[in-house]
Amino acid sequence: MKLIRAEFENFRLLRNLSLDFSTDSTKKLTVIRAENESGKTTILNGLQWALYGDEALPGKGRDYRLHPIDWEVSAEEQIPISVQMDFEIPKFRQGPRGLVETTKQYRIVRSAYETLSGVKHTRTSSTVRLFELTDRGSEPIEPPEALVHEELPPELREVFFTDGDRALSFIETTGVAKLNSVRDAIRSLLGLDVIKDALKHVRKTGSEINKAAKAIGTDETLTQITARLEQIEIESEALEEKIEDSKLQFASFDQKLSEIQKEIEAALIRGDQEKLKRDIGQVKQQLEKIDKLQTRAAKEHSDLFKSPLLLRDLLAPVLRKGLDKLSDLQTQGKLPNATIPVLEERLKATTCICGESLDPSDTKGKQRRDHIQCLIDESRKVDALQGRLTNLYYSSRSLEQEDATDSNRWVAKYEEVIERRYQLEGVRDEQGKKFKALEIQLDRITDTDVQGLRTIQRDYKNQRDRFNTDWVKYETQLEEIKKQHRSLVMQRENLLRQQRRGARILARLEVASDVERVLNNSYDRMTNEELVKVSQLMNSIFLNMIGADPEQGAIIRKAEISDDFDILVYGPNDRPLNPDRDLNGASRRALTLAFILALTKVSEVKAPNVIDTPLGMMSGYVKKSVLKTAIRESSQLILFLTRSELADCEEILDAEAGQVITLTNPAHYPRMLVNDPEVKERMVLRCECNHREECGLCQRQMDVGAN
Amino acid sequence: MAQEYHNPFAGIDLIAPIEQRDVYDRYCQTGGRSSVDRSPFPRMVDFWFAGLSLAAREDLKPIDLGSHETFKFIEGTILDRDVGRVQAVMLVAIAADGNVEIVGEPRRMMAVANGLAAAGVPRIVDMLQYDRNQDPIWNLSDSLDEVLREK
Amino acid sequence: MPLNDRKIITIILNECKTIEERSTGYKEELREVIIEIIAAERQHRVQGTNIQQKINDKCYSAGDFLAESRGLTKTRKGGIQ
Numbered sequence: 001m002k003l004i005r006a007e008f009e010n011f012r013l014l015r016n017l018s019l020d021f022s023t024d025s026t027k028k029l030t031v032i033r034a035e036n037e038s039g040k041t042t043i044l045n046g047l048q049w050a051l052y053g054d055e056a057l058p059g060k061g062r063d064y065r066l067h068p069i070d071w072e073v074s075a076e077e078q079i080p081i082s083v084q085m086d087f088e089i090p091k092f093r094q095g096p097r098g099l100v101e102t103t104k105q106y107r108i109v110r111s112a113y114e115t116l117s118g119v120k121h122t123r124t125s126s127t128v129r130l131f132e133l134t135d136r137g138s139e140p141i142e143p144p145e146a147l148v149h150e151e152l153p154p155e156l157r158e159v160f161f162t163d164g165d166r167a168l169s170f171i172e173t174t175g176v177a178k179l180n181s182v183r184d185a186i187r188s189l190l191g192l193d194v195i196k197d198a199l200k201h202v203r204k205t206g207s208e209i210n211k212a213a214k215a216i217g218t219d220e221t222l223t224q225i226t227a228r229l230e231q232i233e234i235e236s237e238a239l240e241e242k243i244e245d246s247k248l249q250f251a252s253f254d255q256k257l258s259e260i261q262k263e264i265e266a267a268l269i270r271g272d273q274e275k276l277k278r279d280i281g282q283v284k285q286q287l288e289k290i291d292k293l294q295t296r297a298a299k300e301h302s303d304l305f306k307s308p309l310l311l312r313d314l315l316a317p318v319l320r321k322g323l324d325k326l327s328d329l330q331t332q333g334k335l336p337n338a339t340i341p342v343l344e345e346r347l348k349a350t351t352c353i354c355g356e357s358l359d360p361s362d363t364k365g366k367q368r369r370d371h372i373q374c375l376i377d378e379s380r381k382v383d384a385l386q387g388r389l390t391n392l393y394y395s396s397r398s399l400e401q402e403d404a405t406d407s408n409r410w411v412a413k414y415e416e417v418i419e420r421r422y423q424l425e426g427v428r429d430e431q432g433k434k435f436k437a438l439e440i441q442l443d444r445i446t447d448t449d450v451q452g453l454r455t456i457q458r459d460y461k462n463q464r465d466r467f468n469t470d471w472v473k474y475e476t477q478l479e480e481i482k483k484q485h486r487s488l489v490m491q492r493e494n495l496l497r498q499q500r501r502g503a504r505i506l507a508r509l510e511v512a513s514d515v516e517r518v519l520n521n522s523y524d525r526m527t528n529e530e531l532v533k534v535s536q537l538m539n540s541i542f543l544n545m546i547g548a549d550p551e552q553g554a555i556i557r558k559a560e561i562s563d564d565f566d567i568l569v570y571g572p573n574d575r576p577l578n579p580d581r582d583l584n585g586a587s588r589r590a591l592t593l594a595f596i597l598a599l600t601k602v603s604e605v606k607a608p609n610v611i612d613t614p615l616g617m618m619s620g621y622v623k624k625s626v627l628k629t630a631i632r633e634s635s636q637l638i639l640f641l642t643r644s645e646l647a648d649c650e651e652i653l654d655a656e657a658g659q660v661i662t663l664t665n666p667a668h669y670p671r672m673l674v675n676d677p678e679v680k681e682r683m684v685l686r687c688e689c690n691h692r693e694e695c696g697l698c699q700r701q702m703d704v705g706a707n
Numbered sequence: 708m709a710q711e712y713h714n715p716f717a718g719i720d721l722i723a724p725i726e727q728r729d730v731y732d733r734y735c736q737t738g739g740r741s742s743v744d745r746s747p748f749p750r751m752v753d754f755w756f757a758g759l760s761l762a763a764r765e766d767l768k769p770i771d772l773g774s775h776e777t778f779k780f781i782e783g784t785i786l787d788r789d790v791g792r793v794q795a796v797m798l799v800a801i802a803a804d805g806n807v808e809i810v811g812e813p814r815r816m817m818a819v820a821n822g823l824a825a826a827g828v829p830r831i832v833d834m835l836q837y838d839r840n841q842d843p844i845w846n847l848s849d850s851l852d853e854v855l856r857e858k
Numbered sequence: 859m860p861l862n863d864r865k866i867i868t869i870i871l872n873e874c875k876t877i878e879e880r881s882t883g884y885k886e887e888l889r890e891v892i893i894e895i896i897a898a899e900r901q902h903r904v905q906g907t908n909i910q911q912k913i914n915d916k917c918y919s920a921g922d923f924l925a926e927s928r929g930l931t932k933t934r935k936g937g938i939q
């Protein structure tokens with residue numbers, strides 16, 4: 001199949017756009033130069049809509065508007081939307097000298113109407129019409145879907161209409177989904193489904209002939225054998241279905257199992273909830289302890305301000321002055337006073353030191369006693385002051401700093417306190433951070449019930465294993481009845497030979513069996529040999545594409561498609577690589593393109609490869625090599641390229657491109673376009689500028705154009 | 708020995724100018740503040756004594772509180788068990804008055820002490836508020852540390 | 859006709875070579891039957907025909923050809939005898 005031309009009417013940004021594609025087999029490349037938001041994805045969607053209808057639109061077309069967003073519409077007006085596509089298909093027929101190829105041209109037109117009501121829109125279901133274009137005009141073909149589905153099966157949409165990012169699903173998705181998309185593409189492109197269907201029908205034919213053998217009814221053994229064969233065929237079919245089902249279920253649970261395993265691992269990396277709670281508890285206790293120590297240290301700090309040391313150190317110069325005064329008194333002999341005790345001692349006796357009487361009953365003695373008492377009282381008055389000073393003098397010496405080393409004991413104490421507080425603050429900080437981190441971890445896993453996941457994991461494992469057991473069991477059963485089948489077929493053959501009406505039936509059975517064998521062998525050959533070819537070609541295309549990449553070239557040694565349809569990549573020493581993680585963006589795209597190109601090449605399908613942004617994330621030699629390889633391996637290559645993708649590839653396009661056009665979105669004026677396109681409506685405009693030209697419409701601001 | 712010592716200030720009030728009431732409340736834990744770092748002084752008498760000590764050390768002129776409106780924050784009995792402070796007040800009074808006989812007049816001694824404290828407290832407040840980004844306890848400690856290291 | 863019939867037919871034709879020549883012209887007959895079956899399958903996908911009946915008929919007619927050519931051989935042999 002080759003695309004010839006496409007026309008779009010009111011399909012989103014494509015109000016009125018026609019595209020011509022190169023059908024020249026020596027210049028297979030068509031380039032549509034367009035920057036982002038210039039309708040590339042819309043064209044890709046439009047072409048697929050024409051072929052497959054709403055199914056091919058994003059979200060299967062639900063709530064997906066088709067008419068231009070700035071459509072000015074009066075109520076009840078219907079907006080006509082259509083995409084028309086001309087294409088040619090090679091036809092083969094068995095001629096006297098082998099296969100003869102002819103070409104037929106077709107036109108497919110899909111149209112629909114949308115009605116606006118406020119911001120909502122409704123769309124009529126689309127109508128599709130297919131015509132064969134001949135010299136005599138056009139002849140309608142009914143039903144159009146059948147031919148389209150036959151020529152470009154929907155499961156191959158992604159092979160032929162490749163969105164640089166979306167196609168990565170061939171290598172980026174995992175498990176069953178990935179296997180299925182790769183397997184479906186391979187089966188479909190290699191035509192395996194047709195053979196599979198034919199096989200099914202031929203087996204049925206065999207059963208029908210067996211019924212005829214049973215109907216002969218003249219030989220009881222033959223009747224029994226044919227009846228048993230009939231039963232075995234029904235059983236075989238059921239067993240095959242069961243095996244297929246078990247395989248799928250096994251793969252599905254295996255996939256689920258690996259997903260949940262990943263989830264558990266991730267949860268375990270984040271932390272086990274119970275352990276985390278224990279850790280948090282411990283850190284909390286630690287924090288409480290540190291908080292108490294900090295409070296105590298702060299109290300100690302505060303106590304420094306009522307410490308006698310502060311008083312002494314702060315007042316040292318002042319106290320010295322006061323003490324000096326007291327010392328003076330001491331040297332003057334005014335301190336201490338010792339007369340009072342002597343006089344008091346005397347008063348206790350009846351005779352004075354001088355020998356005079358101090359007897360209170362004696363008048364003289366009494367006078368002397370009164371005099372002494374008076375002396376004592378006066379002395380006491382003076383002494384009260386002196387006493388205080390004496391006391392102060394002696395007791396306050398403790399306030400005096402003894403020498404230089406004794407000074408600033410408060411400062412020393414303060415340094416100790418600072419040290420302790422700083423230290424505690426450091427520990428508190430550390431534990432606090434630990435606590436916060438644990439709390440965040442706990443928050444993150446609050447919803448992850450590891451135990452619950454483990455239960456589900458066990459359940460999945462049990463289910464997977466059960467389906468595995470079933471699979472093995474059914475296969476053994478199938479093998480057993482096939483053995484029986486073979487022996488019964490031989491017995492039937494012998495018995496039929498003896499029957500009068502048996503020769504014809506036997507011959508028909510032989511034909512059915514021969515046809516079945518040919519189809520079976522062809523099927524096996526295609527899956528085995530052709531798959532190997534696809535795998536090898538993909539490998540060589542891929543290595544050719546990335547060979548110039550020094551970063552990836554050293555890592556990637558081989559890419560292959562496994563027997564179970566998995567795309568695998570290997571590094572040195574056959575170490576398996578994960579395309580998702582170990583390949584850079586350019587290599588992943590290259591691998592996807594290599595798979596698509598190898599598959600179309602091996603299948604010998606002549607179909608277009610329409611690829612949006614194939615060279616994104618690529619540069620330099622790799623980009624050129626990917627482009628060259630894609631052109632070489634494709635039968636018709638239609639590329640949507642931005643100016644930055646085109647950069648450095650101009651010479652290749654000079655040589656290889658049969659058609660280059662440029663699309664421009666006028667809304668890019670004035671930010672990115674130099675000239676005002678003077679278009680009021682939002683729509684994509686086409687000019688004939690090639691990859692080296694610019695016109696008043698498509699000329700872009702230099703800095704943006706270089707993007 | 709403390710218990711043998713007579714506190715001459717037992718019946719006399721410790722006072723401060725009324726305008727200092729706010730800082731007494733703010734920087735003393737007995738003012739109802741619980742954060743040690745923001746209210747570094749355990750009791751008002753410690754705040755008062757810090758003011759008194761700093762004023763005496765820096766030879767500030769005592770403020771005559773006779774003409775001031777004042778508030779009493781505690782009685783002298785607080786010094787009963789604080790021999791060092793009683794002695795310090797006396798020695799400071801002797802040094803300020805220049806006459807040892809002041810020791811016989813506790814009220815005058817206390818007037819000198821209250822006057823010095825009133826003069827010193829604003830300096831202490833300056834220290835407490837030295838760096839707004841730091842808690843007062845660190846401001847005060849650092850400032851005192853600096854003062855004490857200056858010989 | 860389909861996408862990659864050339865591929866499928868080439869492979870099928872190759873496989874036909876391994877079939878036993880049960881009678882003169884049998885291999886040729888069988889090869890045509892199989893190509894017709896594939897074509898019928900293709901057509902069935904497009905037009906939804908009664909495919910089982912078509913395949914039955916093709917197999918039966920090839921079987922009848924085989925039976926008859928064997929019968930002829932037998933008769934001729936019998937005639938000689």
